Amino acid sequence: MNREDFPILSTGIIYFDNGATSMKPKCILDEVSEYYSKYTANAHRGDYDNSLIVDEKYEEVRTKTKKLINSKSDKEIVFTKGTTDSINLVANGFIKDILVENDEIIITKAEHASNILPWLRLAKEKNIIVKYIPLNENNEVTIENLLNTISEKTKVISLAHITNVIGDTRPIKEIGQICKDKGIYFIVDGAQSVPHIKADVQELNIDFLAFSAHKMLGPTGVGVLYGKEEYLEKINPQVLGGGMNSTFTSAGEVKYKSIPTALEAGTPNIEGVIAFGRAIDYLLEIGYEKINEYEKELSEYLREKLNLVRNIEIYNKEIEGSIVAFNIKGYFAQDTAVFLNKYKICVRAGNHCAKILEEEINVKNTCRISLYFYNTKEEIDKLIEVLNKQEEILDNIV
Amino acid sequence: MDPIIKRNIILENYQNPEKKGLIDDNSYLKMNTNNESCIDNLDIMYKIENGIITDACFDGEACAISTSATSIMMKKIIGLSIEEAKELIKNYENMLYERPYNENILGELMVYDEIYKQPNRKKCALLPFESLKKVVGYEENNDN
Numbered sequence: 001m002n003r004e005d006f007p008i009l010s011t012g013i014i015y016f017d018n019g020a021t022s023m024k025p026k027c028i029l030d031e032v033s034e035y036y037s038k039y040t041a042n043a044h045r046g047d048y049d050n051s052l053i054v055d056e057k058y059e060e061v062r063t064k065t066k067k068l069i070n071s072k073s074d075k076e077i078v079f080t081k082g083t084t085d086s087i088n089l090v091a092n093g094f095i096k097d098i099l100v101e102n103d104e105i106i107i108t109k110a111e112h113a114s115n116i117l118p119w120l121r122l123a124k125e126k127n128i129i130v131k132y133i134p135l136n137e138n139n140e141v142t143i144e145n146l147l148n149t150i151s152e153k154t155k156v157i158s159l160a161h162i163t164n165v166i167g168d169t170r171p172i173k174e175i176g177q178i179c180k181d182k183g184i185y186f187i188v189d190g191a192q193s194v195p196h197i198k199a200d201v202q203e204l205n206i207d208f209l210a211f212s213a214h215k216m217l218g219p220t221g222v223g224v225l226y227g228k229e230e231y232l233e234k235i236n237p238q239v240l241g242g243g244m245n246s247t248f249t250s251a252g253e254v255k256y257k258s259i260p261t262a263l264e265a266g267t268p269n270i271e272g273v274i275a276f277g278r279a280i281d282y283l284l285e286i287g288y289e290k291i292n293e294y295e296k297e298l299s300e301y302l303r304e305k306l307n308l309v310r311n312i313e314i315y316n317k318e319i320e321g322s323i324v325a326f327n328i329k330g331y332f333a334q335d336t337a338v339f340l341n342k343y344k345i346c347v348r349a350g351n352h353c354a355k356i357l358e359e360e361i362n363v364k365n366t367c368r369i370s371l372y373f374y375n376t377k378e379e380i381d382k383l384i385e386v387l388n389k390q391e392e393i394l395d396n397i398v
Numbered sequence: 399m400d401p402i403i404k405r406n407i408i409l410e411n412y413q414n415p416e417k418k419g420l421i422d423d424n425s426y427l428k429m430n431t432n433n434e435s436c437i438d439n440l441d442i443m444y445k446i447e448n449g450i451i452t453d454a455c456f457d458g459e460a461c462a463i464s465t466s467a468t469s470i471m472m473k474k475i476i477g478l479s480i481e482e483a484k485e486l487i488k489n490y491e492n493m494l495y496e497r498p499y500n501e502n503i504l505g506e507l508m509v510y511d512e513i514y515k516q517p518n519r520k521k522c523a524l525l526p527f528e529s530l531k532k533v534v535g536y537e538e539n540n541d542n
Contacts (some may be wrong), residue, residue: 016456251533334461337516350437366438394412394462398404398513 019370035271061277082223083191086210091118121326161193167323176205218279222272322371333365415469431527463522
């Protein structure tokens with residue numbers, strides 16, 4: 001649906017790599033362009049008209065984001081560079097200071113690198129332990145396995161809401177309740193979920209939520225860190241400089257501004273944030289319910305058709321969701337992806353930044369299809385038609 | 399070279415690669431090579447005696463282009479002196495970067511003479527040579 005709003009979709013590509021990034025509707029491009037052609041100014045600086053317009057528009061997006069995830073206050077919304085930046089900020093600016101030796105952080109082997117590497121480094125620096133929740137036969141997190149992993153030493157649980165290779169949706173609300181009851185900090189990587197489903201931070205009992213604008217129609221280089229106000233206030237800013245300080249003296253007395261400004265040093269990606277606000281409007285104009293309904297129908301259609309393809313191995317058969325990881329038996333994932341590219345079909349081949357998932361699914365590299373609401377059944381039909389010519393994968397290789 | 403012959407050579411080297419499988423011998427130099435922008439991951443072992451590459455073998459998971467290029471490279475380099483290996487690298491890179499090169503030196507590696515048309519595959523064809531460069535101490539830019 002809404003394909004006419006996306007200029008790039010008329011170029012003939014079939015874009016199935018939405019887990020990596022999304023395409024942008026024209027209104028987002030216009031928003032970026034207008035900042036440069038009509039009212040360029042820095043944020044939080046001057047007293048002239050354009051600078052006030054920028055301030056207003058920039059802060060308006062904070063309010064839109066707050067509403068999108070139902071947070072309590074604008075102060076709980078920090079603009080970052082993206083999900084990775086957001087998780088690193090929580091890990092290094094907050095969690096690092098509260099953990100002591102032998103404390104435990106719980107994640108899974110299905111997480112994206114951005115929700116593994118910051119914790120592995122903390123583990124080394126602070127002598128803390130990273131524990132992995134064993135996944136069930138469908139590579140999902142179960143409450144039972146989670147409870148068996150939690151100990152008295154568990155201080156943090158950090159999980160993707162929807163994983164980026166298997167595509168399963170975690171029982172975030174129940175996990176959030178468990179964390180609340182046990183006094184564990186709960187961090188959620190929403191990179192793959194916020195573009196597709198409503199993530200209500202209060203209902204789900206989330207302490208920190210990280211997500212990226214570019215996977216939900218917005219520009220690259222913009223992300224969000226939501227944190228409960230009482231926690232965000234304790235974050236130690238990782239980047240210091242302009243915009244985030246209130247006073248400083250040569251004697252070294254420094255006072256930072258209050259949150260969220262204290263965590264947004266330097267000139268932000270102003271046009272990116274403003275365009276992200278337009279992306280939020282656009283998504284809400286369609287409505288999450290309508291998006292969910294359509295994507296569900298589309299992914300069922302995709303799975304049904306893929307199941308009929310010869311020699312296909314699907315690694316997340318039992319999972320409902322808009323991501324499918326597969327290989328054509330006998331062909332290396334990259335060779336299959338390069339073959340599909342000859343028909344302008346864009347899929348991702350590789351480990352998708354989940355390098356230790358291999359230990360769970362016993363396959364290192366897969367082709368990944370990730371859908372969004374602008375994909376169509378016709379595009380899926382074309383994909384199937386091409387996959388049915390699989391004996392040609394290595395033809396015309398050079 | 400005829401495209402069908404090229405394809406057959408590549409497929410033969412992909413499906414039945416030469417010198418595939420590592421050996422347990424400390425006298426070999428072992429190099430891991432993986433391409434930062436792709437997913438191929440190969441281990442290549444070299445035995446060098448008195449300035450001559452006397453043996454080589456490899457293992458790993460990689461695409462058809464990387465695997466076949468490694469297999470062909472194995473056949474080409476065994477018996478070469480370090481200097482000859484450098485000459486091979488230089489001519490191979492020249493071919494991939496569309497510069498003049500000596501066909502006679504490259505032999506079967508000529509199957510990749512049109513790979514420059516697929517920029518996303520060029521790195522695959524270069525992958526095994528990245529490790530060979532380190533082993534023979536090949537200096538970048540000495541080919542320009």
